[in-house]
Amino acid sequence: MNQPFYVSPEQVMKDRADYARKGIARGRALVAVQYSDGIVLVAENTSNTLRKISEIYDRIGFAGVGKYNEFDQLRRFGVRNADVKGYQYSRDDVEARSLANEYAQILGQTFTHEMKPLEVEILVAEVGFTQESDQLFHIMYDGTLVDEQGMSVLGGDAESIADRLADTWRKDDDLRSAVRGCVAALSGPDRTLGASDTEVAVLSRSNGRRCFRRLDDAEVVALLA
Amino acid sequence: MFGPDDDPGSSFVSLLRRVGIEPFGVESTTGVGAVNAPHGTTVLALRFEDGVVMAGDRRATMGHRISNREMEKVVPADRFSGVAIAGTAGPAMDMIKVFQLQLEHFEKLDGRPISLEGKANQLSQLVRANLPAAMQGLGVSPIFAGYDLLRRTGRLWDFDVTGGRYEERDFVAIGSGGGPASTVLKVGYRPGMSVEDAITLACRALHEAADVDAATGGADALRGIYPVVATITSDGWVRRADSDLAPRFEGFLTEQRAILGGGAS
Numbered sequence: 138m139n140q141p142f143y144v145s146p147e148q149v150m151k152d153r154a155d156y157a158r159k160g161i162a163r164g165r166a167l168v169a170v171q172y173s174d175g176i177v178l179v180a181e182n183t184s185n186t187l188r189k190i191s192e193i194y195d196r197i198g199f200a201g202v203g204k205y206n207e208f209d210q211l212r213r214f215g216v217r218n219a220d221v222k223g224y225q226y227s228r229d230d231v232e233a234r235s236l237a238n239e240y241a242q243i244l245g246q247t248f249t250h251e252m253k254p255l256e257v258e259i260l261v262a263e264v265g266f267t268q269e270s271d272q273l274f275h276i277m278y279d280g281t282l283v284d285e286q287g288m289s290v291l292g293g294d295a296e297s298i299a300d301r302l303a304d305t306w307r308k309d310d311d312l313r314s315a316v317r318g319c320v321a322a323l324s325g326p327d328r329t330l331g332a333s334d335t336e337v338a339v340l341s342r343s344n345g346r347r348c349f350r351r352l353d354d355a356e357v358v359a360l361l362a
Numbered sequence: 363m364f365g366p367d368d369d370p371g372s373s374f375v376s377l378l379r380r381v382g383i384e385p386f387g388v389e390s391t392t393g394v395g396a397v398n399a400p401h402g403t404t405v406l407a408l409r410f411e412d413g414v415v416m417a418g419d420r421r422a423t424m425g426h427r428i429s430n431r432e433m434e435k436v437v438p439a440d441r442f443s444g445v446a447i448a449g450t451a452g453p454a455m456d457m458i459k460v461f462q463l464q465l466e467h468f469e470k471l472d473g474r475p476i477s478l479e480g481k482a483n484q485l486s487q488l489v490r491a492n493l494p495a496a497m498q499g500l501g502v503s504p505i506f507a508g509y510d511l512l513r514r515t516g517r518l519w520d521f522d523v524t525g526g527r528y529e530e531r532d533f534v535a536i537g538s539g540g541g542p543a544s545t546v547l548k549v550g551y552r553p554g555m556s557v558e559d560a561i562t563l564a565c566r567a568l569h570e571a572a573d574v575d576a577a578t579g580g581a582d583a584l585r586g587i588y589p590v591v592a593t594i595t596s597d598g599w600v601r602r603a604d605s606d607l608a609p610r611f612e613g614f615l616t617e618q619r620a621i622l623g624g625g626a627s
Contacts, residue, residue, distance in 0.1 A: 192470050214363045216470045217370075217377055224374075224463055225383070243363065347466075 153254045157278035160256030161203040166292030166323060167260070169200060171271050171308045172315035175264040175341040175348060179319035182336040190338045192349035194219040194231045196264050198340045202292035203257035203278075211240060211259060233263030237274035237282055245280025254278050258291045264340035264348050268308065290322075298322050312339065316352075316360045332357035374467035375460065375488070385460050386453075386491045403435055404539030404571040404578040405446035407507040407518045408547055409532055410560035413595035414507040414516035416444045417564040419539070419572060420587055421579025422451050431579060436590040438599040440465045443481055443508025444592060448537035450500040457488050457502055464488075478510040482519045482527055490525025505534055509594045516594065539571030539578035546570045561591055561602060565610045581611035 165181035167189055178200050180189040189208075190200045193215045201208025215236055223231045240259060248254040261274040273285040287308050290299040302322035310318065316337060324330040337352040337360075344350050352360070370376040378385050405418035418436035422429045435454070436446040439462055447454040464484055469475045476484065485506050492502055507518035520534045521527055533551055535543035546567040555563070565581075568589050572580030581588050588608060592601040 188473060191473065210363060213471060216467065220374060220463060220467050220470075221377065221381060221383070224378070224459075 150249075153248060154279060157248075157254040157256050161258055161278065162293035164202050164204075164292055166290060166294055166298055167200050167202050168288065168290050168298060168302060168319045168322060169260055169262055169273060170288040170302070170306050170310075170315055170319060171268060171273075172310045172312055172339075173268075173308075174312065174343055175339055176262045176271055176273070177312060177315045177319065177337065177339045178260075178262065179316060179323065180336045181323050181330060181334060183334055185333075188336060190336055190351075192216075192347070193236070193261070194223065195228060195346050196340065196348050197231070197233050197236065198262045198264075198338065198349050200260040200262070200291065201257055202259075204255070207255045208257040208259055211243070211255075211257065214243070215240070215261070233261045233272050233274060237261045237276060240274075240276045241280045241282040243280075244276060244278060248279040260289055260291055262289075262340055264342060266342070297325070301325065313360050316357070320361060332361065372468045372471040374464040375491075377467070385456070386488075386495065403448045403537035404535060404543050404568055404575065405435055405448055405505055405537055406535035406540075406543050406547065406564060406567055407444075407446065407505050407530075407533065408551060408555075408560055408564060409516045409518065410555040410557050410593075412516070412557060413509045413593060414518055415557070415560045415564050415591065415593050416446055416505070416507050417561075417568055417589055417591040418446050419568050419579045419589050420582075421577065423577045426576075428579075431582065431585065431587055434590050436592060437462075438592070439481065439485075439506070439508070440469070440475065441598040442475075442511060442594060443478060443506065444594055444599055445485065446505040446507075446536075447502060448504070448540070449502040450495075453492055453495050453500050454502045454504075457492060457504070461485055461488055477512060478508050478517055481508065482506050482529075485519075486521055486525045486527040489521045489523065493524060496523040503536060505536060507594065509596055509598075511596070514596070535567060535571075537578070539568075539575035542574050543567040543571040557593055557595075561593070561607075562610055564591055565589070565607060566614060569611060569614045581607070583608065583611070 167180040169176055169178040178190045182189050187205055191212055193199045199212050199215055219231045244255055255278055259276050263272040265271045273289045275283045275285050275289050288302055288306055305318040320330050320335060332354040337357050339350050340348045370380040375385055407414055407416045416436050420432050422433045437458055439445045445458055501523045503521055503523055505520050510517050518534060519527055519529050520536060533547040535547055550563045569580060572578045588604040591607055592599055
């Protein structure tokens with residue numbers, strides 16, 4: 138009988154991380170920033186039906202990059218988790234932090250115990266009643282959970298996008314400048330992205346109980362003009 | 363997380379059952395008869411040119427006692443629809459809560475809202491699920507109305523306790539004061555009414571119902587409590603302010619004073 142080759146745990150983890158990173162880098166990136174009235178999320182996405190950004194609960198939004206079926210499954214988990222919690226307790230008891238923790242557990246478990254890690258990076262954003270209480274939780278493929286300040290970039294080429302975004306972004310920007318800054322950062326110096334290449338949504342403090350609102354192409358065109 | 367083969371789908375009720383929560387507590391208890399719990403009501407809906415008006419009084423009674431003067435028995439189900447409930451207050455409020463969540467849950471999971479007819483169908487299933495409780499005297503019979511974005515018109519339905527779902531053409535009024543309210547609507551209804559006329563008619567129906575039915579509350583100018591009146595159009599659910607309703611009820615009283623005063627002189 139053949140003995141299996143010994144592979145060190147370090148190597149196993151490194152291989153898995155490389156695998157996940159490669160999968161994520163193939164997809165297009167996504168950014169989220171605070172603006173004067175809440176949080177705006179902008180993704181590069183040519184599909185009009187398969188969404189990367191969506192609503193979880195009254196003040197909570199979700200965004201994912203990487204493999205669609207995997208982050209969509211996580212999105213559904215989030216909606217279910219939030220709705221059941223709000224039903225059992227109160228709508229005020231549903232918050233991004235605990236959901237982000239659950240996501241971190243799921244991704245971490247899958248990374249160490251399953252054959253294949255999830256090839257996704259996700260963002261859980263919660264718009265607060267004041268700008269100081271806005272929250273952005275960035276969760277990596279291996280379950281690493283980062284509480285980000287002001288802006289967050291997910292997906293391939295994140296570093297250069299973040300550099301570009303940091304130059305233009307101000308947290309008291311209005312919606313127009315915030316969206317323009319995000320689109321410019323995503324597209325980079327060598328190309329331009331239009332409304333049909335992007336998916337834009339906001340978590341807005343002035344949108345009533347359900348803060349999440351998707352901007353349609355016409356609105357995005359108007360903002361970018 | 364659920365695997366592809368045991369996924370509860372987009373239904374919130376299925377999800378609750380899947381995680382071990384039964385949304386309708388009363389399955390079967392022995393003994394048929396009245397449980398003494400707060401009751402309503404007169405609630406109604408009628409169509410007008412741009413959509414529907416829904417209205418309901420605010421009183422809840424328990425036997426001969428007024429248990430609540432400010433109950434809201436007409437509430438938005440989502441942006442383009444509303445639900446009005448007559449029957450036992452406790453299960454009715456629970457049913458509204460589950461129904462609202464059901465619509466929102468579906469919308470979030472599927473990324474689009476249920477059609478208006480689909481929503482009416484969902485409500486009918488919830489009413490049917492409440493049948494064992496109805497057999498104990500805890501019946502709930504709702505009205506569902508909304509703006510159909512596909513057909514560009516207002517539509518309304520009523521239900522019986524078994525979940526039977528009936529689409530009404532123009533108007534409906536239910537509850538203990540539903541009889542007189544229906545008559546007022548029947549006499550005053552005109553196809554293609556303006557929104558202001560429809561609201562006045564709805565208020566008049568509630569006013570007359572409260573006049574003859576002890577379980578229906580009228581406008582309470584003393585405490586500043588007025589019925590819930592809302593319109594649902596292509597712009598969504600809008601509740602009318604009390605300041606908008608008060609002069610109408612005042613007007614009905616003025617009319618009545620003139621008639622009675624005229625008889626005395």
